[in-house]
Amino acid sequence: MSNSTTLSAQQTYYHLKRNWLAFGGGLLVLSVFLVAIFAPLIAPYDPSQIDIKNILVGPSSQHPFGTDELGRDVLSRMIWGSRVSLQVGFVAIGIATLIGILLGAISGFYGGYIDSAIMRAVDIMLSIPTIFLILAIIAILEPSIINIMVVIGLTSWMEPARLVRAEFISIKEREFVTAAHALGASDSRIIFKHILPNGLSPILVSATMGIGGAVLVESALSFLGLGVQPPTPSWGSLLSSGKDNIEIAWWLSAFPGLAILITVLGYNLLGEGIRDALDPRQRE
Amino acid sequence: MFLYSIKRTLLMIPILLGITLLSFSIMHLAPGGPAEAQMEFSAKASAEARERLRKLYGADQPVHKQYLTWLTKFVTLDFGDAFADGRKVKDKILERLPITLAINLLSLGLVLLIALPIGIMSATHQYSVLDRFTTIFVFVGYSMPSFWLALLLIYLLGVQWGVLPISGIQSLDVTGLTAWGRLMDKAEHLIMPVFVSAFGGLAGFSRYMRNNMLEVMRQDYVRTARAKGLSENVVIYKHALRNALMPVITILGLSLPGIIGGSVIMETVFGIPGMGQLLYQAVFSRDYNLAMGILVPAAVLTMLGNFLADIGYALADPRVRLR
Numbered sequence: 254m255s256n257s258t259t260l261s262a263q264q265t266y267y268h269l270k271r272n273w274l275a276f277g278g279g280l281l282v283l284s285v286f287l288v289a290i291f292a293p294l295i296a297p298y299d300p301s302q303i304d305i306k307n308i309l310v311g312p313s314s315q316h317p318f319g320t321d322e323l324g325r326d327v328l329s330r331m332i333w334g335s336r337v338s339l340q341v342g343f344v345a346i347g348i349a350t351l352i353g354i355l356l357g358a359i360s361g362f363y364g365g366y367i368d369s370a371i372m373r374a375v376d377i378m379l380s381i382p383t384i385f386l387i388l389a390i391i392a393i394l395e396p397s398i399i400n401i402m403v404v405i406g407l408t409s410w411m412e413p414a415r416l417v418r419a420e421f422i423s424i425k426e427r428e429f430v431t432a433a434h435a436l437g438a439s440d441s442r443i444i445f446k447h448i449l450p451n452g453l454s455p456i457l458v459s460a461t462m463g464i465g466g467a468v469l470v471e472s473a474l475s476f477l478g479l480g481v482q483p484p485t486p487s488w489g490s491l492l493s494s495g496k497d498n499i500e501i502a503w504w505l506s507a508f509p510g511l512a513i514l515i516t517v518l519g520y521n522l523l524g525e526g527i528r529d530a531l532d533p534r535q536r537e
Numbered sequence: 538m539f540l541y542s543i544k545r546t547l548l549m550i551p552i553l554l555g556i557t558l559l560s561f562s563i564m565h566l567a568p569g570g571p572a573e574a575q576m577e578f579s580a581k582a583s584a585e586a587r588e589r590l591r592k593l594y595g596a597d598q599p600v601h602k603q604y605l606t607w608l609t610k611f612v613t614l615d616f617g618d619a620f621a622d623g624r625k626v627k628d629k630i631l632e633r634l635p636i637t638l639a640i641n642l643l644s645l646g647l648v649l650l651i652a653l654p655i656g657i658m659s660a661t662h663q664y665s666v667l668d669r670f671t672t673i674f675v676f677v678g679y680s681m682p683s684f685w686l687a688l689l690l691i692y693l694l695g696v697q698w699g700v701l702p703i704s705g706i707q708s709l710d711v712t713g714l715t716a717w718g719r720l721m722d723k724a725e726h727l728i729m730p731v732f733v734s735a736f737g738g739l740a741g742f743s744r745y746m747r748n749n750m751l752e753v754m755r756q757d758y759v760r761t762a763r764a765k766g767l768s769e770n771v772v773i774y775k776h777a778l779r780n781a782l783m784p785v786i787t788i789l790g791l792s793l794p795g796i797i798g799g800s801v802i803m804e805t806v807f808g809i810p811g812m813g814q815l816l817y818q819a820v821f822s823r824d825y826n827l828a829m830g831i832l833v834p835a836a837v838l839t840m841l842g843n844f845l846a847d848i849g850y851a852l853a854d855p856r857v858r859l860r
Binding site for chain 1: 548551552555556559560563564566676677679680681682683684685688689691692696703791793794795797798799801802805806816817819820821823824825828829831832835836837839840843
């Protein structure tokens with residue numbers, strides 16, 4: 254008996270600690286948000302102000318994170334870059350989640366041939382290495398922030414679709430859905446008013462973590478020079494010049510990467526926290 | 538088992554058609570289609586030459602016929618010529634495939650070698666220091682941009698301490714070395730790329746293994762095994778582990794696209810002349826033939842990988858076959 258109480262005390266501690274991590278995640282997400290909103294106020298310099306006399310200067314009191322190859326202040330560029338990351342993350346995952354909800358709902362609600370057809374489409378998308386697909390599309394469209402958002406959105410709807418489908422399959426058998434059918438509610442009313450609100454929690458978790466994933470993809474594309482185009486500052490393109498100057502300017506690589514890590518970590522921890530809060534059964 | 542394999546094989550046909558149809562449509566997203574795009578390479582092409590090229594690409598045919606022609610060519614592994622140097626896409630891919638495969642296989646091996654024991658340990662010692670440490674490591678691993686990790690390693694190991702080469706797959710003076718020396722030289726060049734491509738997988742796999750193990754250890758047959766007095770080692774490594782390992786086969790298949798996709802970034806950072814770098818160059822020079830010649834085979838290979846994983850899973854677990 255005493256053994257089991259110590260275990261539960263340990264477990265409680267563990268869960269507290271996890272919530273603490275989730276809280277930390279939320280705090281990280283919030284602070285990146287604030288930085289993005291108030292970028293013009295916090296940034297010490299104009300992010301595109303070129304200063305030929307101070308090219309690739311290391312961190313100092315004037316430039317806490319140093320300057321880049323055109324003498325621009327790295328901290329200011331990072332602060333403005335947070336806007337790009339968040340825009341891409343939210344819009345891309347918004348698109349992906351909408352498509353996912355729509356296809357998943359139809360698939361799970363109607364079943365049969367429609368379901369098989371949509372699930373085959375998911376299989377097709379999952380067979381193609383996402384980054385290859387994104388690159389191939391970017392090769393044809395011009396790289397721009399809008400295109401990046403749309404392309405990431407169009408290549409990340411598969412997980413939400415599967416999650417929504419699973420929710421619909423289990424929820425559509427419940428009594429309140431049968432009751433809605435009996436009352437003569439239309440299919441679209443049952444789908445969007447009755448079933449969907451009851452099946453949203455896994456979507457919320459996957460969307461939160463998805464934003465982190467989209468931030469990673471955007472920064473990778475910008476790092477490769479195929480994402481957000483200069484002179485717009487983005488974390489990925491800062492890292493790209495970090496790579497070109499790796500032997501002389503470590504600060505160009507170190508700080509922007511840290512910003513990406515912290516942002517993505519924030520969304521992942523927050524997503525995990527939401528999962529815990531919404532569905533205690535999934536706690537490990 | 539036979540029936541299951543047949544069913545699973547038939548399932549690949551619509552996926553295969555879908556992959557090719559999708560790729561073909563992407564190519565035709567370009568204004569004027571691929572024929573027009575190649576002409577950008579020779580701006581001075583006369584109207585007559587343009588017409589000839591268009592015929593060559595079958596662009597004067599209706600779209601569905603173009604798709605069929607393109608598909609028949611792809612089936613016979615004829616991916617056309619690269620725009621930039623006019624060489625066969627197939628040849629360009631074949632000379633770059635081995636190094637990409639080698640790095641991916643090595644990193645996959647490294648992932649399994651490290652992640653599985655870690656996952657098992659954190660499950661058998663749940664809530665221990667090790668378990669907590671891996672939980673944090675998993676979150677950081679998921680969130681780490683691989684190219685940043687690569688840059689940090691390049692800076693520390695390559696620039697600061699100078700213990701490892703920072704780019705390419707061999708040194709310039711490699712011809713003067715013995716066979717053993719050449720092998721060591723290659724190994725030195727591969728350490729960082731292999732580690733970087735393994736890093737993301739480490740987090741995912743160790744997490745997955747831990748959760749599988751925990752799930753299995755709650756099962757009745759594990760309790761039975763304990764109840765009849767078997768030693769803890771036998772219970773864990775014989776009864777629990779074998780069942781927890783099976784789903785890993787499936788995850789191995791599912792993780793293929795991510796691993797292959799990661800090679801674009803990894804090869805670009807480390808300057809490795811593989812498939813990923815080739816795709817990157819193709820995208821930059823808008824070489825559709827080359828880009829599609831990489832995209833479609835990569836997707837088909839991924840699909841085959843998933844197929845093999847499913848078959849392997851069915852071989853290992855009879856319940857799957859009967860579903």
